[in-house]
Amino acid sequence: MQEEYSAVEKDRLLIPALAGIYSRLAPFSYAFIRLVIAWMFLIAGIDKVFHGGAARIAAGNITSLGLTPPDAWAWTVALLELFGAILLGLGLFTRPVAFALAVELTVIAFGIMALRGFFWTTGGMEVALLMEAATIGFVFGGGGRYSLDRLWGREF
Amino acid sequence: MPQRSEIPKIIPGLAWYRPFEPFAYAFIRFCTGAILLSHGIARLLYGASIAELGILRGLSPFAVGTFELLAGTLLAIGLLTRPVALLLTIEWIFIAIAVPVPPGRSWMMLGSRPHHPTMVDAMCFAFIFGGGGRNSLDRLIGKEV
Numbered sequence: 620m621q622e623e624y625s626a627v628e629k630d631r632l633l634i635p636a637l638a639g640i641y642s643r644l645a646p647f648s649y650a651f652i653r654l655v656i657a658w659m660f661l662i663a664g665i666d667k668v669f670h671g672g673a674a675r676i677a678a679g680n681i682t683s684l685g686l687t688p689p690d691a692w693a694w695t696v697a698l699l700e701l702f703g704a705i706l707l708g709l710g711l712f713t714r715p716v717a718f719a720l721a722v723e724l725t726v727i728a729f730g731i732m733a734l735r736g737f738f739w740t741t742g743g744m745e746v747a748l749l750m751e752a753a754t755i756g757f758v759f760g761g762g763g764r765y766s767l768d769r770l771w772g773r774e775f
Numbered sequence: 776m777p778q779r780s781e782i783p784k785i786i787p788g789l790a791w792y793r794p795f796e797p798f799a800y801a802f803i804r805f806c807t808g809a810i811l812l813s814h815g816i817a818r819l820l821y822g823a824s825i826a827e828l829g830i831l832r833g834l835s836p837f838a839v840g841t842f843e844l845l846a847g848t849l850l851a852i853g854l855l856t857r858p859v860a861l862l863l864t865i866e867w868i869f870i871a872i873a874v875p876v877p878p879g880r881s882w883m884m885l886g887s888r889p890h891h892p893t894m895v896d897a898m899c900f901a902f903i904f905g906g907g908g909r910n911s912l913d914r915l916i917g918k919e920v
Binding site: 645647666740742745747750761769 | 782783784785786789792795796798799800802803806807810813814817823827883884885886887888890891892894895897898900901902904905906917918919920
């Protein structure tokens with residue numbers, strides 16, 4: 620996000636000596652958040668695709684949400700999380716991928732995790748809400764400065 | 776590498792959301808602050824336990840709650856963003872290392888709930904070096920730490 624950070628100006632800083640390190644690090648902030656969220660999806664996707672998680676959610680959460688057929692929905696979610704995480708981390712097709720993940724997280728937050736309360740200590744919805752907020756941010760902002768979208772020079 | 780405003784859209788009809796792009800970072804920052812301040816409200820008004828703070832559990836719940844309420848609010852509005860993000864990063868490191876790892880399980884594969892504190896921590900860490908950004912009170916005031 621070039622424009623977002625182009626103005627780390629020395630005269631605005633209470634400690635002007637920090638201007639150098641700020642302007643060097645600030646452009647990475649957005650990409651770093653994208654990588655963190657991608658990592659959260661990646662472990663969820665690996666668990667669902669390779670460690671039997673898809674069958675578990677098909678019998679559990681997907682069935683309790685009333686989605687049919689459960690196996691098809693479970694594998695849709697599993698593959699979305701695995702490949703969505705990889706694409707989000709690379710910053711390729713960031714906007715459509717982030718949108719799909721945001722829709723998934725809305726259902727998880729309000730359909731599943733809200734029943735356990737709000738706070739993460741009881742498995743509540745704030746976990747999904749924070750990730751949802753970030754993915755909605757990525758729908759707005761796209762891949763940003765350090766992404767394959769930007770390298771490729773085209774984006775959704 | 777082309778700059779943002781020059782990047783062609785794969786579907787030209789979607790260019791209408793370009794004006795929203797600069798708000799992405801501020802939106803993520805605001806939501807993170809808003810979610811974190813809820814912990815402060817829960818401790819101050821509803822007597823929520825601070826057991827998840829691990830070795831910091833001896834602190835006064837009132838002090839921790841006040842800090843979380845203030846820090847979350849400041850992060851959301853983007854005032855004193857960097858120092859507040861630094862303090863929140865330190866708090867959530869203690870919460871993250873207090874999460875139990877079951878024997879025989881890899882920490883990397885714990886799952887979304889035990890990883891939540893690490894995610895919060897990493898996001899606050901990103902706000903230390905990202906600062907308030909374009910849409911923040913820090914920027915409006917014209918002075919920042």
